[in-house]
Each structure stands twice: as C-alpha cells, then as structure tokens.
Amino acid sequence: MRERLALSTPVMGACGKTGTWRVFRPVVDREICNACGICSLYCPDGVINEEDYSIDLDYCKGCGICANECPKKAITMERE
Amino acid sequence: MADKSLELFDAGHRACGGCGPALAARLILKGCGPHTIVTVSTGCMEVFSTPYPETAWKVPLIHSLFENASAVASGIEASLKKQGRNEHVICICGDGATFDIGMLCISGAFERGHNITYICYDNEAYMNTGIQRSGATPYDASTTTSPAGRQSFGNSRPKKDLPSILAAHGAPYVATCSVAYPNDIIKKVERAVNTEGPCYIQVHAPCCTGWGFDGKKTMAVGKLAIETGLWVNFELVNGSVEKAKKIKRRPVEDYLQEQKRFRHLFKPNRNDAEIAKIQAIADVNALKYGIDI
Numbered sequence: 001m002r003e004r005l006a007l008s009t010p011v012m013g014a015c016g017k018t019g020t021w022r023v024f025r026p027v028v029d030r031e032i033c034n035a036c037g038i039c040s041l042y043c044p045d046g047v048i049n050e051e052d053y054s055i056d057l058d059y060c061k062g063c064g065i066c067a068n069e070c071p072k073k074a075i076t077m078e079r080e
Numbered sequence: 081m082a083d084k085s086l087e088l089f090d091a092g093h094r095a096c097g098g099c100g101p102a103l104a105a106r107l108i109l110k111g112c113g114p115h116t117i118v119t120v121s122t123g124c125m126e127v128f129s130t131p132y133p134e135t136a137w138k139v140p141l142i143h144s145l146f147e148n149a150s151a152v153a154s155g156i157e158a159s160l161k162k163q164g165r166n167e168h169v170i171c172i173c174g175d176g177a178t179f180d181i182g183m184l185c186i187s188g189a190f191e192r193g194h195n196i197t198y199i200c201y202d203n204e205a206y207m208n209t210g211i212q213r214s215g216a217t218p219y220d221a222s223t224t225t226s227p228a229g230r231q232s233f234g235n236s237r238p239k240k241d242l243p244s245i246l247a248a249h250g251a252p253y254v255a256t257c258s259v260a261y262p263n264d265i266i267k268k269v270e271r272a273v274n275t276e277g278p279c280y281i282q283v284h285a286p287c288c289t290g291w292g293f294d295g296k297k298t299m300a301v302g303k304l305a306i307e308t309g310l311w312v313n314f315e316l317v318n319g320s321v322e323k324a325k326k327i328k329r330r331p332v333e334d335y336l337q338e339q340k341r342f343r344h345l346f347k348p349n350r351n352d353a354e355i356a357k358i359q360a361i362a363d364v365n366a367l368k369y370g371i372d373i
Contacts, residue, residue: 008133015094015134022097041084041262042299044102045091050084056091063097064296077296 012059018045022062024077026055032074039066039075082111082270093136094128098295100259100285100302101125101174104201107262108172108283111269112197114139116168117156121149121182123174124208124287125201147181149173150189153196161195168273170197176206179215179240190249190278197272197279200242203287211290215240218310219361220354221341223290228344233354238361246280247316253277254316258284260302261325264313284311292340304335309362312369324369332359 033053040048042065047056055066067075088109095102101124109116118141120126126143129136144152149171157169173182178200186198205223206212213223217235222228226235247254253275255268265283272279286302288295305311307330314324333355336342345351366372 008130008135010090010135010138012090012092015092015131015136018092018094041107042103044095044097044099044106044298045093046087046089046106047091059091061097063099063298064294065098065298068296069299 017058018061019056019058022057022060022080024062024064025057025080026060026062026064026066026075027078028053028055029074029076032072034072034074036071039070042066042069082113082266084110084266086110086113088112088114088116088138089129090136090138094131095124096289096295098288098298099128100287100298101201101203102128103259103262103298104265104283104285105129105172107259107265108170108199108269109137109139111266112139112168112170112273115166116140116170116273117160118142119144119149119153119156119169119171121171121173121177122146122208123177124203125172125174127208146177148185149177150182150196150198151185153198154189154192154194157194157196168197169195170199170273172199172201174206174208175200175202175204175216176212176214178202179242186246187249190246190251190280193250194278195276197269197281198246199269199272199281199283201283201285203285203290204239205287205290207287207290216242219358220345222344223341233344233351234341243280243282243314243316246278247319249278250319251278251280251316252318253279255280255314256282256284256311257313258302258306258311259286260284260299260306261313264325268315290341292343293338297338301335301338304330304338308332308335309366309371310335310358312365312371314369321369324371326371326373328373329362329366329371332362 222234
C-alpha cells in the first residue's frame with residue numbers, strides 16, 4: 001500500500017545545496033555581535049543556528065537580510 | 081507558549097534569496113507547533129517547497145488543487161473530530177488562491193464553522209505564474225496583466241478587504257500581520273489555532289522578484305508598508321477591532337520609491353495626482369483603524 005501512495009519525506013536540502021546560488025557571503029564579526037538573535041528569526045532559509053549563531057553556508061543563499069537587519073551591523077556581505 | 085527555536089520548515093528549498101513567503105512559512109509553523117496538518121493550494125509556496133518527491137515540510141502536508149485547500153481542510157477537520165483527535169488543521173494559500181480562485185470554498189468552510197485556521201500569505205499578485213494582478217494587488221501597481229504605460233497607471237482597482245468579508249462570516253478571530261514583525265506572526269498564529277472555529281490570518285509577505293527590489297530589503301519594505309499606513313496590523317475579535325498597531329506615519333512616497341512596480345509614478349515625471357490618491361488610501365486606513373499616535 002505504502003509504495004502506491006505519492007509520499008515524500010522531508011530531508012534537509014531536498015532541492016540540492018542552495019548555497020551554490022550565493023554571490024555574497026555573510027561574515028559575522030564576533031567582537032561586535034551581542035547574540036540578540038534577530039538575524040536567526042529573520043532568515044528565510046532558517047540557516048542561522050539559534051544557539052551559537054553560526055551560519056550554515058551549504059544552504060545560505062546570500063540574500064543579505066541578516067546584514068541589513070542586524071542592529072549592531074556585525075554582519076558584512078563579502079563577495080565569494 | 082510557542083517554541084521559537086522549533087524548526088519545522090527545512091533549509092534547502094527553491095525560494096528566491098530574500099523570499100518573504102519562505103520566512104512566513106517558517107514563522108507560521110513555529111506558531112502552530114508539531115501537531116499540525118497543513119493543506120496548501122497551488123502557488124509559490126507549494127512550488128518552491130514541495131515538488132514531488134521533495135519536501136521541506138516536517139509536518140503532514142497535502143496539496144490538492146488551486147481552489148480547494150479550505151474544502152480539503154474542512155474534510156480533514158471533520159474526520160479528526162469523528163476520531164476524537166485534536167491536531168491543528170491549517171491552510172496556507174497565496175493571495176491569488178484566497179482572494180480570487182478559492183473564494184467559494186473559503187466562504188463555505190467559514191459558513192459551516194469548521195475548526196480550521198486559514199492563513200493567506202499576501203504578496204499582492206500571482207507571483208508563481210509571472211506577476212499577474214489579483215484581487216489583492218494594490219492601486220496603481222504595475223503587473224504583467226495591468227502594465228503601466230501611456231494609457232494606464234497600472235492596476236486600476238483598490239485591494240479587496242478580505243479580513244472584513246471573513247469577519248462578516250462570523251469568524252471569531254481575524255488578524256493581519258507582516259513578516260517584518262516575526263514575533264507578532266508567531267503570537268497571532270498561536271492564538272488563531274487555539275481559538276475554536278474558523279480563523280483567518282493575512283500575512284503581508286513582500287516578494288523581491290515581483291515587486292522589484294533587492295532581496296536584502298524584504299524586511300525594510302515590509303516595515304515601510306506599515307509605517308506609511310498602506311498595511312495595517314490589526315486583530316478583529318468577533319467582528320470588532322481589538323488591537324491595531326499604532327505608528328507615526330510617513331509619506332507613502334517612501335514605500336513606493338523602493339519598488340519597481342511603482343516606478344512609473346516617479347519616472348520620467350513625478351505624478352503627484354496618482355501619489356495623492358495612494359496617500360488617500362493610507363489616510364482612510366489610518367482613520368478606520370485609528371493607527372495614528
């Protein structure tokens with residue numbers, strides 16, 4: 001029965017490593033960052049870890065929302 | 081309280097960089113929690129997150145047709161009720177599926193009083209098929225089916241007031257929110273899924289491709305829509321306004337100038353008459369919901 005149903009299971013990066021789309025890479029300055037968590041809440045791809053604020057560059061599309069919204073301006077976008 | 085660190089919408093989907101609806105999906109699922117069944121209609125969100133056999137959703141999800149997400153949700157809700165289960169049933173649809181194509185099924189589901197939450201992510205046109213105008217497209221926006229030119233200033237009709245239509249159906253909770261205010265979405269979705277009866281939430285989700293702005297400005301544009309009064313975050317409980325976000329209003333030009341779909345109002349010549357008409361829409365909103373500080 002199970003084989004006949006059109007079922008799919010969620011996997012991280014089901015549509016491939018979307019990090020390859022990126023032109024600009026976000027770089028966090030740990031000296032300025034005060035770990036407010038705003039970047040992680042605003043990320044459309046959910047690639048910013050909510051505990052240590054590390055960015056998963058395999059899936060980050062480099063849109064730059066995090067750099068634009070960071071209240072401390074701790075994130076800069078650098079060309080790949 | 082909703083668990084904000086819960087991630088039920090996985091990375092690696094096909095949305096554009098800086099996509100408003102992708103963020104809306106993430107935040108909606110944070111508000112609903114894991115005991116949720118989602119029905120989606122055809123639209124950007126369905127296409128970028130679930131082309132078979134791929135899926136980014138870690139909750140059960142069903143896609144049937146463009147128009148009937150709310151009818152499918154009604155059936156699921158009725159079946160769960162019969163089985164004595166209490167999962168949340170939500171529909172997530174675009175503005176085309178909500179304002180135009182799915183109106184009949186939504187009206188039916190709300191009239192029958194199913195315990196579902198209907199969420200519309202409003203990016204103000206049919207973005208998936210190539211930016212055609214919908215009932216949610218604002219006045220004077222240029223789209224591929226309402227192009228601006230010598231004879232036209234873009235879309236000639238104002239946006240449909242769907243929250244009021246669904247509040248008139250007797251919905252106990254109707255709210256609007258914006259992706260630029262993430263905690264607000266999580267809070268409103270949580271309240272809606274825990275309210276008995278059909279609830280409606282409209283999420284303003286800026287689309288960088290369709291509206292014509294740089295992907296990094298998605299949140300900035302969302303905030304400008306609120307600050308100019310062209311979008312109002314409010315809650316209607318049993319038909320009356322309970323709360324509306326109060327702001328110190330800015331002129332609408334600040335919002336319009338950011339986007340290519342309103343470019344014809346500034347280039348080659350600034351069109352003050354049309355801008356005044358859009359300002360009038362913002363003034364009516366401000367008066368209706370009392371958003372001025």
